Amino acid sequence: MNRLQAIRPFGQRLWLDNLSRELIASGELARLLADDGIAGVTSNPAIFHKAISTDPRYRDELAQLKTDTGLSAEQRYEMLVIADIQAACDLNLPQYHATNGDDGYVSLEVSPALSRDEAGTLAAARRLWLAIDRPNAMIKIPATAEGIRAFRTLTSEGINVNITLLFSLSQVEAVWDAYLAGLAARHALGAPLAHIKAVASFFLSRVDSLLDPQLPAELQGKVAIALAKAAYLRYQARFNGAEFAELKAVGARPQYLLWASTGTKNAAYSDVLYVESLIGDDTVNTVPDATLALFRDHGHAAATLASGSDAALATLAAATAAGIDFDAVGDKLQQDGLALFEKAFAELLLLTA
Incomplete structure (x- = not known):
């Protein structure tokens, strides 16, 4: 068992944060699934911009289009990209079936330009879901107020969603409220719940990058991990308690936390910090190629997520005492993330114009 495979017994799944035709056609994605235990794939506009602009396999089809x-x-x-998503879904389908729908998902994002458009998000999500036509697809939407409302509706319609750009505990709680409400609405109609899968993508390294300059040295590099541990405590309370019990009894799945933005941006920190520190049951870590290679080389797998919870809460309290408003931080980072995705998407469309 290699170092990446060693994570799996602790209940966490690794998803690859990358997708291209080269990755599929070369057999590299199949190798990652087989050898490293990769259990899913995520994509975003920046990933597809890089793929379409550098991978010659897109050239002839794009010219024809x-x-x-x-x-x-x-x-x-x-x-162009729905074909890639379908191919990646097909490669992941055996583990989707082998795990009864727990693993093997592939995410495609709606246009970031729709982040404040609930109706537009719903229309795009439904269109992409039908076009991909795979049970292990996920439609990726941002956790704006409009996106969260759309997420509730999509859950009630039985569509898998990866809701993204979460940076604060209040944002995560709002997402879980929407998920449970969507499941309850679907159950009230007598519709099945067991096939629905959703994840909540909580971003990490960007939190430390923003807050470190505002914090005393003893708190730097610790807040993102502390927030993730606090979010996991809330996850356990919501999905292992009475609130979720009735829905669970009729087949509903909990909405796992997914750790995103897990490549270390500060060279002073461990290059596998956001992987090693957050390994635990009922979670996903979506990892870029570089971080995947680093963990394969020298990462250590252990059950780290559930430990140190008291210290994590103390870190957050100290940061609050130092003047950090975590709701304001979450709002700012979400807006910054949306701006980055909108820019990447606009540049992507220049390639296909």
């Missing part, structure tokens, strides 16, 4: 002047740049983009 551009001959159809009736297609918009976004339609061409979707036609």
Whole structure:
């Protein structure tokens, strides 16, 4: 068992934060699934911008699509990448079936331009879900107020969602409220729940990058991990207690926390900090290629997520005492993240225009 495979017995799954035709056609994605225990794939506009701009496998199909002047740049983009999502879903399908739908998911994001458009998000999510036509697809939407409302509706319709750009405990709680409400609405109609899978993508390294300059030295590099541990305590309370028991009894799955932005940005910290520190049951860590290689080389797998909870809460209390408003931080980081994704998506559409 290699170091990445050693994470699995602790109840966490690793998803790859990358996708391209080269990754699929070369057999590298299949190798990662087989050898490293990768259990899913995530994508975003920046990932597909890099893929389409550098991978020659897109060139001929894109040139052909551009001959159809009736297609918009976004339609061409979707036609290119939906094929990739389908291929990645198909590679992941055996483990989806082997785990009864716990593993093997592939995420595709709706346009970031819809982040404040509930109706537009719903329409795009439904369209992409039908176009991909795979049970192990996930539609990725941002956790804005409008996105969270759309998430509730999509859950009630039986669509798998990866709700993303979460940076604060209040944002996570709002997402779980929406998930439980969506499941309850679906159950009230007599519709099945067992096939629905959702994750809540909580971003880590960006928190430390923003807050470290505002904090005393003893708190630097600790707040993101502390927030994640606090979120996991709340996850356990919500999904292992009475609140979820009735829905669980009729087949509903809990909404796992997914650790995102797990590549270390500060060279003073361990290059596998956001993987080693947060290994625990009922969680996913979506890992970029570089961090995956680093952990394969020298990472250590252990049950770390559930330990040190008191110290984590003390860290958050100390940061609050130092003047940190975590709700304001969450709002700022979400807006910054949306701006980055909107920029990447706009640049992506220039490639397909």
